[in-house]
Amino acid sequence: MLKIRVIPTLLWKDYGLVKGVSFDSWRRVGSVLPAIKVYNRREVDEMILVDVIANSSHDVFDIDSLEDFSQDCFVPLTVGGGISNASEVQNFLRAGADKISINTAAYDRPELITEIAKIHGSQCVVSSIDVRNLSDGRWSCFSHSGTLQTNKCVAEWAKELEDRGAGEILITSIDNDGTMNGYDLPLIETVSSSVDIPVIASGGAGCYQDMIDAVQKSGASAVAAASIFHFTEQTPKEAKIAMSQAGILIRENYLDDSLSNNDR
Numbered sequence: 001m002l003k004i005r006v007i008p009t010l011l012w013k014d015y016g017l018v019k020g021v022s023f024d025s026w027r028r029v030g031s032v033l034p035a036i037k038v039y040n041r042r043e044v045d046e047m048i049l050v051d052v053i054a055n056s057s058h059d060v061f062d063i064d065s066l067e068d069f070s071q072d073c074f075v076p077l078t079v080g081g082g083i084s085n086a087s088e089v090q091n092f093l094r095a096g097a098d099k100i101s102i103n104t105a106a107y108d109r110p111e112l113i114t115e116i117a118k119i120h121g122s123q124c125v126v127s128s129i130d131v132r133n134l135s136d137g138r139w140s141c142f143s144h145s146g147t148l149q150t151n152k153c154v155a156e157w158a159k160e161l162e163d164r165g166a167g168e169i170l171i172t173s174i175d176n177d178g179t180m181n182g183y184d185l186p187l188i189e190t191v192s193s194s195v196d197i198p199v200i201a202s203g204g205a206g207c208y209q210d211m212i213d214a215v216q217k218s219g220a221s222a223v224a225a226a227s228i229f230h231f232t233e234q235t236p237k238e239a240k241i242a243m244s245q246a247g248i249l250i251r252e253n254y255l256d257d258s259l260s261n262n263d264r
Helices: 032-041 063-071 086-094 104-108 111-120 154-164 185-192 208-216 227-231 236-245 252-256
Strands: 005-013 016-021 024-030 047-051 077-080 099-102 125-133 139-143 168-173 199-202 222-225
Touching: 005 032, 005 199, 005 236, 016 032, 016 227, 032 047, 032 063, 063 077, 063 086, 077 125, 086 099, 086 111, 099 111, 104 111, 104 139, 111 125, 111 154, 125 154, 125 185, 139 154, 154 168, 154 185, 168 185, 168 222, 185 199, 185 208, 199 208, 208 222, 208 236, 222 227
Parallel strands: 005 047, 005 222, 047 077, 077 099, 099 125, 125 168, 168 199, 199 222
Antiparallel strands: 005 016, 016 024, 125 139
């Protein structure tokens, strides 16, 4: 059985970290490198770093900055934002990324997922799906940082991405993003039941119980979060402990740490 992961998400915009609600990322929350160092001390399983304007500005992800960030990141690092061809991926991996997140480019050219997987392996490819709940109750996938509706059915699109070689699915509810009102559990369950690869739940975590529910009720293999760690005193380490106490399999080293230490 896979051990469940807690993964902080870092949204990078114009050389700083940002966060907002429903993908309206306007609030500055610090710098990338200090955040990475803090998360290292809190013993996270992985980190996700996304350039939220790369796909709209057509700028190339700053590889030099990535090299600096990766030197201080001691866990697997997933990087996304503006990647549009397989030849770019090698530069990201050489700069220190462990996995590549693909979203917008996959809608334009789905075979990109296969090309990257064939060269670097499926374990390198995280297919990101951003979803809004429409007025008629349907879920629809959106590209370009949640601004362009694609009319893709989320279950069918997730399955296609798996078939094309994706190693994981990162599913984000745009409506719940930044609200800290909980994940969209039916959405996560729909995707988890549609694929056989790990599904990372994202968008809406506000407490440890939300993370527990995403795993136990909806079948998530990992939980990603940002606002809960930026704007509350809750930490990834305590999240792992709470999940373990709820019967979820995690890495054992978290159980040995005292909640009274300085990482609270």
